[in-house]
Amino acid sequence: MKKRTKKVKRKRKKAKKRTKRKGGKILVNIAKRTLITLPNEKSFKFYVDINRPTSIMANSLQSFIDGLKRVELSSIRFHMSRGDFSKWVSNSLNDKFLAKNLLSLKKLNGEVLRKSLIHRVENRYNTLKKALEKK
Numbered sequence: 001m002k003k004r005t006k007k008v009k010r011k012r013k014k015a016k017k018r019t020k021r022k023g024g025k026i027l028v029n030i031a032k033r034t035l036i037t038l039p040n041e042k043s044f045k046f047y048v049d050i051n052r053p054t055s056i057m058a059n060s061l062q063s064f065i066d067g068l069k070r071v072e073l074s075s076i077r078f079h080m081s082r083g084d085f086s087k088w089v090s091n092s093l094n095d096k097f098l099a100k101n102l103l104s105l106k107k108l109n110g111e112v113l114r115k116s117l118i119h120r121v122e123n124r125y126n127t128l129k130k131a132l133e134k135k
Helices: 002-034 061-070 073-082 084-091 096-103 110-134
Strands: 044-049 052-058
Touching: 002 110, 044 061, 044 073, 044 084, 052 061, 061 110, 073 084, 073 110, 084 096, 096 110
Parallel strands: none
Antiparallel strands: 044 052
16 A cells, blocks of 8 residues: 555656746746847837827836836727737737736736736846756
8 A cells, every 4th residue: 555655646747847847948948939039010109099109118127117007098098998918918928928917917907907017017127047057
């Protein structure tokens, strides 16, 4: 009986290690695709409304965070209502996880929305950055 229990424990332990390694590699690949600087034509341009751009642009996750901190709340509301942040993160930065995460904030408003967006994007940025450093 005891030998069997030890074998099962060993197998489970090995399976856990394999999963951690695989998950780490996947995160590193996502980080390599996401933590890039995009060309100007793929940059996110903040608007207040249709045909009313601001002067703020983001061509990376870090500059996106900076933009969220500086842009007017009306711009954040405008883009959230259209799902623009999620689309850009998903299509241009190739981060489906963050895109889905941002969509879930659609019901928030005002400074709470801004702070939540910044918090989630910063957390993702830091997670991806750490994954690259551990590589």
